Amino acid sequence: MKRVHVAAAVIRGIDGRILIARRPQDKHQGGLWEFPGGKVEEGEAVSVALARELEEELAIRPTVARPLIQIRHDYPDKQVLLDVWEVTAFTGEPHGAEGQPLAWVSERQLLGYEFPAANKPIVAAARLPERYLITPDGIESADLLSGVRAALAQGARLIQLRAPNMFDAQYRDLAVDIQGLCAGKAQLMLKGPLEWLGDFPAAGWHLTAEQLRKYAAHGRPFPEQRWLAASCHSAEELELAMQMGVDFVTLSPVQATATHPEAQPLGWEAASELLTQCNLPAYLLGGVGPADIERAWQIGAQGVAGIRAFWSANGS
Incomplete structure (x- = not known):
């Protein structure tokens, strides 16, 4: 069965809200909501297909767009490749040119709409920022704060509290303080035993590769409204992350790092190849920084994660 190539758009208004459309009842997955777009014709560039489809469906033309995520999904009756771009500027006033209902919704409100199964990672990608800040190890609690x-x-909108050498009690106290700082501003991701999950209901959880291997077969440890991420370093671990239903991953190390000098870097080419097998938003980690975001987008990543690269940039 040939995979149907579809271009789709996460269209953002000036206020940050996202435009979604309802599928006609008589179409595949009819009645569900979707990100506007349509089929890429043979030999057609994705950007050209996207512009054509958005003009036909919404009477707009994108003027600023970039790759966001690629999803390969197999339905019982068809196989699709969703080539999703983020559109942040356009000309024209969007309306349902084919009579389809439209809605402008906030990132959080996306969770209240029913999308086709293949769209779940797109919803996650639309809600995630391009940078994932990871706190450095070996500094005092006051400096971390x-x-x-x-x-x-x-x-910063996504922050992982990473302090592998801290005592559990110290980490937990610090997590409470940082959770308070992040409230209403950023999503905090914690690391640690899953037994702690109930004590930090507002936090997401970032699994180590070891935890991923241990728990993947059991599925998600908590409902989908709460962020779950995992550290991955290989195709096998990416497969486990998809099996577990995590929301996003870090893929590392892309390049050599001072944090893990013993780890063999993947390199950009291998990272790019791994991303083609991954239907999840992925942050590249290891020897990358803000200057690498554009390159990360071009090979299919959500953006970049960083420890020192982002921490030093924040004046600490």
């Missing part, structure tokens, strides 16, 4: 404050002031 001031660094997180500085990061929040500069717009």
